[in-house]
Amino acid sequence: MRKWIMNALIAVAGLFVIIQFFPSGRPQNKPVTGKDIASVTEVPEEVGNLIRQACFDCHSQNTRFPWYSYVAPVSWLVAKDVNNGRKNLDFSKWGELSKKDKLKTLDEISEMVGEEEMPLKIYILMHSEANLKKEDRDLIVQWADETAEKVFEE
Numbered sequence: 001m002r003k004w005i006m007n008a009l010i011a012v013a014g015l016f017v018i019i020q021f022f023p024s025g026r027p028q029n030k031p032v033t034g035k036d037i038a039s040v041t042e043v044p045e046e047v048g049n050l051i052r053q054a055c056f057d058c059h060s061q062n063t064r065f066p067w068y069s070y071v072a073p074v075s076w077l078v079a080k081d082v083n084n085g086r087k088n089l090d091f092s093k094w095g096e097l098s099k100k101d102k103l104k105t106l107d108e109i110s111e112m113v114g115e116e117e118m119p120l121k122i123y124i125l126m127h128s129e130a131n132l133k134k135e136d137r138d139l140i141v142q143w144a145d146e147t148a149e150k151v152f153e154e
C-alpha cells in the first residue's frame with residue numbers, strides 16, 4: 001500500500017513537471033496610446049479605480065500576471081480568460097470601437113456588473129479587491145448608463 005502511494009505521488013509530481021513545458025498561450029501586454037477608455041471618455045476617478053481593480057486584468061492591455069499565472073495548469077486557465085476577455089472587451093482599445101459597438105458594450109457592462117456576472121467568480125476567489133460591494137456595482141452601472149447616453153448623442 002505504502003509503495004503504491006509513493007509511486008502515485010511520483011507520477012503526479014512528474015506530470016506536474018512535464019506540463020510546465022507546454023506553452024500556456026498567455027498574451028503579452030501591448031499598450032495602445034490614446035485609445036484607452038479614460039483618454040477618450042469621461043471616467044470619474046472612483047469608477048476608474050473600480051474597473052482597474054476588478055476588470056483590467058482580463059479586459060485591458062494592463063494585465064497584472066501573479067506568480068501562479070506562470071505555473072501550469074493555472075497558467076492555461078489565466079491565458080484563456082485573458083485572451084477571451086480582451087477579445088470581448090478591451091478598455092485599452094476603447095477608442096477603436098464604432099459608436100454602435102460602444103453602445104452595445106456599455107449596455108453589456110451595465111447588465112453584467114448589475115447582475116453580478118462580472119468579474120468572473122473564479123477571479124474574485126483569488127482577488128478580494130475585485131469583490132465589488134453593492135455601492136461599487138451601482139457606481140459602475142450608473143456610469144455605463146450615463147456614458148451610453150452621451151455616446152448616443154455624439
Ligand code: HEC
Pocket residue numbers: 051054055056057058059080081082084085088089105108109112113118119120123130
Ligand atoms: C478573470 C477575467 C475577467 C475579469 C476579471 C472580468 N471579466 Fe468580463 N469577461 C471575461 C471573459 C472571459 C469574457 C467572455 C465571455 C465569457 O466567457 O463569459 C468576459 C465578457 C465580458 C463582457 C461581455 C462583452 C461582450 O461583448 O459580450 C462584459 C461587458 C464584461 N466581461 C465586463 C466586465 C467588467 C465590467 C468587469 C469588471 C467589473 C469584468 N468583465 C471582469 C473575463 C473577465
